[in-house]
Amino acid sequence: MHWMRALTWLTVAVLLSACVRGEGPTAPSGAPPADPAVVHTASGALRGTVAADHRLFAGIPYAAPPVGPLRFRPPEAAPAWQGERQATRSGPRCLQDPGSDPEFGRQTDEDCLTLDIWTPPVSDEKRPVMVWIHGGAFVNGSGAIYDARWLAARGDIVVVSINYRLGTVGFLAHPALGAPGDVGNYGLADQQAALRWVRDHIADFGGDPHRVTVAGESAGGMSVCDHLVAPGSAGLFQAAIIQSAPCQAQAPLPVAEQRSLDYAAGVGCPDPATAAACLRALPADKLRKPVWFVGIGADDLTGPVTGTAALPVDPVRAIADGKAARVPVMIGTNRDEFTLFVALRYLQQGDRYTPDQYPGLLADTFGPDAAQVAARYPIDRYGSVALAYSAAVTDGEFACVADRMAADLARDTPVYAYEFNDRQAPTPEPLRTLPFPVGASHSLELRYLFDVGGAPPLSPEQQTLSEAMIDYWSAFVTEGVPSAGDAPDWPQFGDGSYLSLQPDGSRVTTGFAEEHECAFWSGLRH
Template identity: 70%
Template sequence: MSRLVRCALALLIVGALTLGCADTGADAPASLPADPSVVKTTAGLVQGVATLDKRNFAGIPYAAPPVGPLRWQPPQPVAPWAGVRDATKVGPRCLQDEGSDLEMGRQTDEDCLTLNVWTPPPAEELRPVMVWIHGGAFINGNGGMYDSRWLVDRGDIVVVTLNYRLGALGFLAHPALGPQGAVGNYGLQDQQAALRWVHDNIEAFGGDPDKVTIAGESAGGMSVCDHMVAPESKGLFRAAIIQSGPCQAQLALPAAERISADYARDVGCGDPAAAAACLRALPDHKLRKPVWYDRIGEDTLSGPVYGTTVLPEDPMVAFREGRAADVPVLIGSNRDEFTLFVALQYLRGTTQYAPGEYPGLLADTFGSDAAAVGARYPLDRYGGSAALAYSAAVTDGVFACIADEMADQLATANDVYAYEFNDPNPPAPEPMRTLPFPVGASHSLELRYLFDVGGAPPLNPAQQQLSDQMIDFWAQFVRTGVPSADGAPEWPAVSGDGPWMSLQPDGSRVAEDFGRQHQCDFWAGLQR
């Protein structure tokens, strides 16, 4: 796979009330709190913002700051606090590379292990909970950007968003950092710590700890795949949502250790005997650069590593062999996933996608299969546009058909519901609207139908109707394990090759030809 595709996969996008003297919180919904903005957690009282229709608690620490001797250690319990902690502002984002971060590294810190809770007003009955894991290639992004008010208002569920360690601080797998097989995956362990926090605390916020769904997009979707096979994640959730998660992009521990040793050498910690102490003594700005940046070969490290105590096996192998968690799964992809990454490369001037570049792009990406791919995705089928032809090929081979394969494998033991987001003209950031080719239903653009993430024009009436329908589908899945929405077609479970729900602003519909549309038989033949 080419550096372009690897770097693109590594850029899976993203990313007040005055405190009073209240001394009681919401111990349980059965006794509704006098002040709904104050909640008692296991570590102390927090005060967020409460309105008539919702509550938001932001920046709640779920683990101790992973700094100093706790750098590259599993997350530790948060220290209790006295009094009432302000929970009206999101915490800093985890340390990120300035070149890949939309705010050029500002508002980031190593002390970043916080989460945010969105809830409807207090009620006697506990609500189901969705824990959202953000995307960003495990090198950028944050939980605070996912304003969850629509899921709370319309879906009547509790939503938790979270930060987790990213880049080198989250996933460096240098063998000196811990016992054999127990290095790397610190960011994944952060997510597990947040899930344990939810189990211990969410009832005080009106959420049901026995009805937790884990969900994520892109790197967040990959994380969900990992939790479905990670031993320490067992029992922490009862359903899973995987959005645009290319879960095949995982790295084995031996390669990760080698790459991590090279990284340590490059930052001045090349002596294996002293590497751990050297790395932990470095100022944090020297660790912003992700591990994968200078890795041009076949092995790159960005995210969780399998073959470790935290993630013993490749989730794709576990899915294929029936060893995933036995929970309902909602899984899907977007119709034009890869156009986003082609657009980013075009806007940066890295590649202009002239027709003459097409054979080289295919050769760089697909190697000896380039000619076969080119025959399947000829330029004339895409109006002579190398950008669209190349996007279609990588969308099908890296995203759509992998999702199709995962859905079929999981469906042998799980109830699986598959979707394709298929709005050909969704709201997109302004630069994406000035390209010489359409981005279509590209990677991450479905998020604007579930969360108020901003940065693009508002939905038109038909898109707003689709947004309402998607929120209903997602919320009902969180509630019952089966997606449904009033006025929408019945969403059947995957059985054999399909069916998939095509989510469209002109009316969603059940599609039986997802695999044919994305030429999945062709891609399966290349993998044999």
């Protein structure tokens, strides 16, 4: 069902609407730079673009091109350059899954380890920094989708969005590629390299390297879960934002290794003794099809590998055991996460979700627990199979996973939990023609934080919610506590407090776990 591969609002817009978006010499300390469009770094000078309320420096290499002998290896430092490098356009996307790439492989390259930086106008003050990790099931997406000028201008923060290796080149865990237990996770290592680059260079752009928040949505949120527990990420950030992330969907090393052996054989590298050299010599196009590790229902996922040197323990277990970084955390989900994936399957593959299909859908997704799930989520309560199935997966794979992590994290650190609950959020036109409502589905909150391009306009009430969300997020990045002027105070998670983000007035609720049947799901998992 490939539901994890359509993980951002813009991916949906592209799939359905074909929408594509395409400081002089350092001044003395305390004085403004002679040219705000030019920044000097240890690697060389960069020329970006300057607008009235923000600056953008795009396509900055943070690591060496991971090609040739560097393929399937941890990233190395980016080489320096002579003269002034143009930083006005985002770099190419990393290799994408050809089966779900809305741009059909265009604008991609194996040489893709770049980042984009949005800053407020120049001042003497060092601004806090948010490092944004894009979603896309670890097989699609790019940092360039997320135009962060609103956060930079209104929120007065620096935003860094990054590319990282995806799919096979990002996560193949063939045992010939490294020492025992030290394979896979190249994409995760890229993210760590980007965080180190931010630590070492962001001050040149007016950012404060001591106030860095790592943030992401969906696969990007899963990555944030990993950074909370990964040894190589320790000390690289001071706060974390986890949006709509099924952080339980990690691959154990034995499974990932076997799937990687099978994949290598399928692309013509069957001999483990020569597989490493063979895989590194293949044309990049031979590696576009992702390696799949973990199944969720009828779908397969790639991504980070646990039981490894980079990620010894899966993040959900490590968080439960109190072994996560003790930094403030914002965590949340959307009210109707899974309706997006049901809608895409309906539109693209013609699935009509008839009552006779319901038992099979639940069996594919929940295995031996399917009968109990069917009894808890009867069709007649929701009005259709599509909505009953969406509610079950929303609760079991998103809402209650986040609720459990919030409770575990809150034992040791401040946690702020939210639910995005605008059930009239803007969607591409085809999603508005479905026989069931999409509601506040997966990725739709991103439209309220980023200028994703091609989105339908917000209503006045939704625009007010967008401004409040930008204020909440930027205040959390700045102070570790979300606040938004006249908007409601956002309490810590405590005994289950959530901020329900709604255009008719956001409000604090303690009924999230009950509404999403989390006691039921907790019982199934034990």
